[in-house]
Amino acid sequence: MGISSESLFLPVCRLCTMWKLPSFLARTLTSGTNGLPLLPDMAEVRSRLREIVGASTNWRDHVQAMQERKALHTLLAKRQEDLPPRRMKDSYLEVILPLGSQPQIREKYLNVYNSVRFGRILEDLDSLGVLICYTHTKQEAQPRSPLSIVTALVDKINLRKKVVHPDCDIKFTGNVSWVGKTSMEVKMHMLQLHDGDYCPVLDATFVMVARDPENKRPAFVNPLIPESPEEEEIFKQGEMNKLKRIDFSTASLLKMAPTAEERNIVHDIFLNTLDTRTVSFRSRVLPPNSVWMEDAKLKGLQICHPQERNIFNRIFGGFLMRKAFELGWATACSCGGSRPFIVSVDDIMFQRPVEVGSLLLLSGQVCYTEKNYIQVRVHSEVYDADTREHHTTNIFHFTFISENEVPRVVPKTYGGKYPVNALPLKLWKRTLPFC
Numbered sequence: 001m002g003i004s005s006e007s008l009f010l011p012v013c014r015l016c017t018m019w020k021l022p023s024f025l026a027r028t029l030t031s032g033t034n035g036l037p038l039l040p041d042m043a044e045v046r047s048r049l050r051e052i053v054g055a056s057t058n059w060r061d062h063v064q065a066m067q068e069r070k071a072l073h074t075l076l077a078k079r080q081e082d083l084p085p086r087r088m089k090d091s092y093l094e095v096i097l098p099l100g101s102q103p104q105i106r107e108k109y110l111n112v113y114n115s116v117r118f119g120r121i122l123e124d125l126d127s128l129g130v131l132i133c134y135t136h137t138k139q140e141a142q143p144r145s146p147l148s149i150v151t152a153l154v155d156k157i158n159l160r161k162k163v164v165h166p167d168c169d170i171k172f173t174g175n176v177s178w179v180g181k182t183s184m185e186v187k188m189h190m191l192q193l194h195d196g197d198y199c200p201v202l203d204a205t206f207v208m209v210a211r212d213p214e215n216k217r218p219a220f221v222n223p224l225i226p227e228s229p230e231e232e233e234i235f236k237q238g239e240m241n242k243l244k245r246i247d248f249s250t251a252s253l254l255k256m257a258p259t260a261e262e263r264n265i266v267h268d269i270f271l272n273t274l275d276t277r278t279v280s281f282r283s284r285v286l287p288p289n290s291v292w293m294e295d296a297k298l299k300g301l302q303i304c305h306p307q308e309r310n311i312f313n314r315i316f317g318g319f320l321m322r323k324a325f326e327l328g329w330a331t332a333c334s335c336g337g338s339r340p341f342i343v344s345v346d347d348i349m350f351q352r353p354v355e356v357g358s359l360l361l362l363s364g365q366v367c368y369t370e371k372n373y374i375q376v377r378v379h380s381e382v383y384d385a386d387t388r389e390h391h392t393t394n395i396f397h398f399t400f401i402s403e404n405e406v407p408r409v410v411p412k413t414y415g416g417k418y419p420v421n422a423l424p425l426k427l428w429k430r431t432l433p434f435c
Contacts, residue, residue: 039096039171045127052134054144055311062313069213072146075139076212080181080220083137088175088224088231091136095128097170100193106166116164118342119325121190121202123318126151128172129186129206136176136184137210137221148215151317152183154348155205155241161192162341162401164201169193174204178238179224183209185238205241215312215353248347273410284412291335293411296366298331304358315354320380324348324362324396328376331364332400335407336374340400343373348396358382361390369409374400 040048050057056065077083099106099116111117133149164170174188186206191198210219226232250256258266275283286292302323310316325342332340354360361381368375378396383389 039094041096041098042124042127045095045124045131049127049131049134049311052131052145053148053311055313062309066214066313069146069148072144072213075142075146077220080223083220083222085223085225086136086176086179087227088177088234091132092175093128093132093135093173095124095172097124097172099165100167100169103167110166113339114166116166116170117322118164118329119322121164122157122321122325122345123316124172125157125188125190125204125206126316126318126321128174128188129204129208132174132176132186132188133184133208133210133221136179136224146213147219147221148211148213148312149184149208150211150215150312150350150353151206152209152350153207153245154321154345155185155207155245156347157202157204157345159202159343161199161201165192170201171198176224177205177234178241179221180242182211182218182220183207184221184224185241187234269411273412287408287410290408290410293365293367293409296331296335296409298327298334298364300327300362300364302360302362304354304356304360306356309356313356315356315358315360317350320354320360320394321348321396323360324364324378324380324394325398327362327364328378328396328398329400331366331376331378332374332398332402335366335369335409336372336400336402336404337406338403340374340402342398343401344399346397346399348394350394352391352393354380354382354393359385360393366409369406372402372405374402374406376400 049055054065054068056062097105097109099109109116109120129151130149134145134147137145137147137149139145169192171191171193172188173191174186176184177187178185184207186208188204188206190201190204192201193199210221211217212219224235226235272287273284275285277283300323304315308315308319325345329340329342359382361383363379365377365379366374367377376398378394378398379392380394380396381390381392384391
C-alpha cells in the first residue's frame with residue numbers, strides 16, 4: 001500500500017518464510033517460476049469448491065442443491081478412527097494470483113493508492129483455507145464431500161510488507177498444520193514475485209470446522225500425522241494455539257472480574273480525566289492530544305444480496321472480512337488523520353452465520369493507540385426486521401500503523417474501558433514483535 005517506513009515491518013527475505021515451513025514445502029517454493037502456468041488461480045479455487053459440495057451457480061436452484069446434500073449423511077464417519085490419517089504434504093496447495101501476467105484482473109484488486117486491496121486478499125485467503133481442508137479430508141471414492149467446512153476463526157495474520165504491488169504476480173501456499181476431532185488449523189503464506197523470486201508478504205493462521213452436509217452438527221475429520229521433528233513442532237504449536245484460545249476466552253470481562261493491575265489502569269485513566277475543579281464523576285476533562293473513545297467510531301450497513309453467498313448459500317465469510325476491514329481502515333484513517341497501513345489481523349471470531357437477505361450492521365471502534373499504531377475493533381451484527389432483534393455474528397480486530405503519530409484514545413465510561421483491560425491491549429502486545 002504506500003510510502004516509506006517499510007523498515008518497520010519484518011525484512012522481506014525468502015529465508016524468513018523457509019524456516020517456518022516443513023522441508024518439503026520449502027523445496028517446492030524454491031523450485032523457481034518455470035511451473036507458473038500450471039498453478040491454479042483463485043477462479044479455479046472457487047470453481048473447485050462448488051464441485052466438491054455440489055453447489056448451484058444459480059440462486060434459484062439453491063434449495064434443491066441443499067436438499068441433494070442431505071443424502072450425503074450416510075458418508076459421514078461415525079468415529080475419527082475410521083478415517084485414514086493424512087500428512088501435511090497431502091493438503092499442501094499453491095495458487096497463483098496473476099496480477100502481473102494477467103492485467104485484466106488487476107482492477108478488482110486495485111485501490112486508489114495504486115496498491116492491492118487487503119480486503120480482497122482476505123477473501124482469497126478464506127477461499128483457499130477451505131479448499132486446503134477439503135483436500136485434507138478428500139476421499140477418492142467420493143466425488144462430493146459430505147462435509148460442510150466453514151471458517152471458525154482467523155487466529156492471526158501478520159504482514160511482512162507495507163506495500164503489495166498491483167502489477168506483480170502473487171502466490172499463495174498453505175497446508176493443514178494441526179487437526180482436532182472436528183477442527184483443522186491451516187497455515188497459509190502469501191508471496192509476491194520480484195526480480196524472478198517470490199518474497200514473503202504475509203503469514204496467516206485460520207481455524208476451520210467440519211460439519212454435516214446440512215451444516216448443523218460437527219463432523220469428524222481425518223487425523224494428521226507429523227512425519228518429521230519439524231512437523232511435530234508445527235503440530236505441537238497448533239495444540240498450544242488451541243489451549244491459548246481457550247484461556248483467552250475464559251479471561252473475558254463478561255466472565256471474570258478485572259485483575260488488580262487492570263483495576264489500577266482503569267482508575268488511573270479516571271483520575272487523569274477528572275476535573276479537579278469540581279471533583280465530580282460526571283465532570284471529565286480530555287487530556288492534551290487525546291480524543292474521547294466515543295468519538296473515534298464509524299458505522300456502516302450492508303444489505304446481504306445473493307451475489308455474496310458462499311457454497312452453502314450463506315454470506316461468504318471473506319466478504320464479511322473485507323467489509324469489516326474496510327470499515328476498520330476508514331475508522332483508523334478518521335482517527336489518525338492520515339493514511340493507515342494494516343500491520344496485523346487478530347482473533348476474527350465467526351459466532352454465527354449471516355443469512356442471505358440480512359441487514360448487516362457494522363460498528364468500527366478505535367480502542368487503543370500508541371505512537372503511530374491504532375487498534376480497531378469491528379463488531380458486526382444482523383438485524384431481523386420482523387422480530388426487531390440484533391444478533392452478533394462476528395468480532396474483528398485490526399492493528400494499523402499511521403503515517404503520522406495519532407492522538408491517544410481515552411475511554412469515558414467503564415464500558416468504554418474494556419479494551420484497556422481486556423482483549424485489544426493483549427492483542428497489541430502480541431502484535432509488537434511483528435512491527
